[in-house]
Amino acid sequence: MIEATGLRKSFRVGRGRGATTVEAVRGVDFAVRRGEIVGFLGPNGAGKSTTLRMLATLIRPSGGVATIAGVDLLRAPAQVRRRIGFVAQASGTYDDSTARRDLVLQARMHGLSKSVAQELAVAAIRAFHLDDFADRKIKTYSGGQRRRLDVALGVIHSPQVMFLDEPTAGLDPPSRVRMWQEVRRLREEGMTIFLTTHYLDEADSLCDRVSIIDAGRIVAEGTPSALKREISGDVVAVDFASADVADETGGDLPAATKLLAEAPYVHAAEPVDGTLRLYVDSAATAIPQVMRALYDRGIEPGAIEARRPSLDDVFLAKTGRSLAE
Numbered sequence: 001m002i003e004a005t006g007l008r009k010s011f012r013v014g015r016g017r018g019a020t021t022v023e024a025v026r027g028v029d030f031a032v033r034r035g036e037i038v039g040f041l042g043p044n045g046a047g048k049s050t051t052l053r054m055l056a057t058l059i060r061p062s063g064g065v066a067t068i069a070g071v072d073l074l075r076a077p078a079q080v081r082r083r084i085g086f087v088a089q090a091s092g093t094y095d096d097s098t099a100r101r102d103l104v105l106q107a108r109m110h111g112l113s114k115s116v117a118q119e120l121a122v123a124a125i126r127a128f129h130l131d132d133f134a135d136r137k138i139k140t141y142s143g144g145q146r147r148r149l150d151v152a153l154g155v156i157h158s159p160q161v162m163f164l165d166e167p168t169a170g171l172d173p174p175s176r177v178r179m180w181q182e183v184r185r186l187r188e189e190g191m192t193i194f195l196t197t198h199y200l201d202e203a204d205s206l207c208d209r210v211s212i213i214d215a216g217r218i219v220a221e222g223t224p225s226a227l228k229r230e231i232s233g234d235v236v237a238v239d240f241a242s243a244d245v246a247d248e249t250g251g252d253l254p255a256a257t258k259l260l261a262e263a264p265y266v267h268a269a270e271p272v273d274g275t276l277r278l279y280v281d282s283a284a285t286a287i288p289q290v291m292r293a294l295y296d297r298g299i300e301p302g303a304i305e306a307r308r309p310s311l312d313d314v315f316l317a318k319t320g321r322s323l324a325e
């Protein structure tokens with residue numbers, strides 16, 4: 001449903017001699033099948049929004065090709081526009097209009113008659129559970145209510161493909177879960193959904209497949225479970241951040257990292273935000289060995305926890321940085 005090859009975007013910033021080029025997206029390839037929810041996961045500035053904006057025909061790629069619902073993005077952008085819906089990052093603008101009024105206007109902008117537009121607005125209000133506040137001014141809505149309206153506006157013309165830029169950024173956990181339900185419902189109605197996120201849990205539980213993007217390049221791609229399986233074994237997280245073990249020098253984390261990185265049963269030791277992540281074959285056999293090694297060196301850690309690899313472990317393995325920091 002979406003196919004992109006070598007998609008690239010660079011921006012010229014500044015003028016004259018001081019002008020520089022920002023390579024926002026450095027050639028990305030990906031394919032999204034009909035009825036999938038696919039996510040671009042990456043930190044701020046990775047190139048997620050720029051990719052989405054290119055696919056939604058809002059900015060022209062500097063290079064590469066893409067087809068959306070069988071239509072060439074560069075040759076027939078107007079036809080692409082008819083087949084897609086786009087929800088931008090939350091704008092934070094609050095106006096005096098109401099959900100019902102904006103939904104009718106949006107449908108009218110897609111060329112529908114007044115009576116059809118009104119019917120569609122009623123259906124969208126019901127589908128997105130906007131009934132309680134549809135005739136109230138938008139500036140009185142909560143963040144989650146406002147975001148549901150944004151998505152309802154984006155799908156009023158029943159597009160085949162939906163682009164969502166950070167659909168749950170800044171929402172509280174219940175509103176995020178609710179938005180995930182709405183997105184799944186759209187997929188059940190046959191829509192293909194491409195979204196961006198910097199939330200690990202969103203990529204993990206909502207997306208069928210994930211592309212991890214960093215500094216304009218895709219560094220990993222697959223289903224969340226296949227990506228996590230790439231990190232074989234277990235993760236042992238040793239906490240050095242709790243108040244009783246840390247001192248002004250950052251506690252024993254640097255010494256512990258050096259010591260355990262050299263241990264034969266540790267594949268990799270990565271300090272992340274006051275915690276030492278150890279990648280091991282089996283947490284059950286590694287934990288007693290880790291404790292003994294630390295105590296022999298006079299190092300007393302805080303809690304030690306075993307867990308399965310997460311998407312953040314994948315991100316760390318591919319980029320050397322944590323997305324959770």
Ligand SMILES: Nc1ncnc2c1ncn2[C@@H]1O[C@H](COP(=O)(O)OP(=O)(O)OP(=O)(O)O)[C@@H](O)[C@H]1O
Pocket residue numbers: 011012013022023024025042043044045046047048049050051198
């Ligand atoms: N119009 C522009 N002019 C110059 N640079 C830009 C422009 N738009 C984006 N960039 C730069 O391109 C890079 C990628 O930005 P982009 O917004 O795509 O990242 P992102 O992954 O969506 O980040 P975020 O999660 O913060 O939205 C950044 O370095 C950004 O500053």
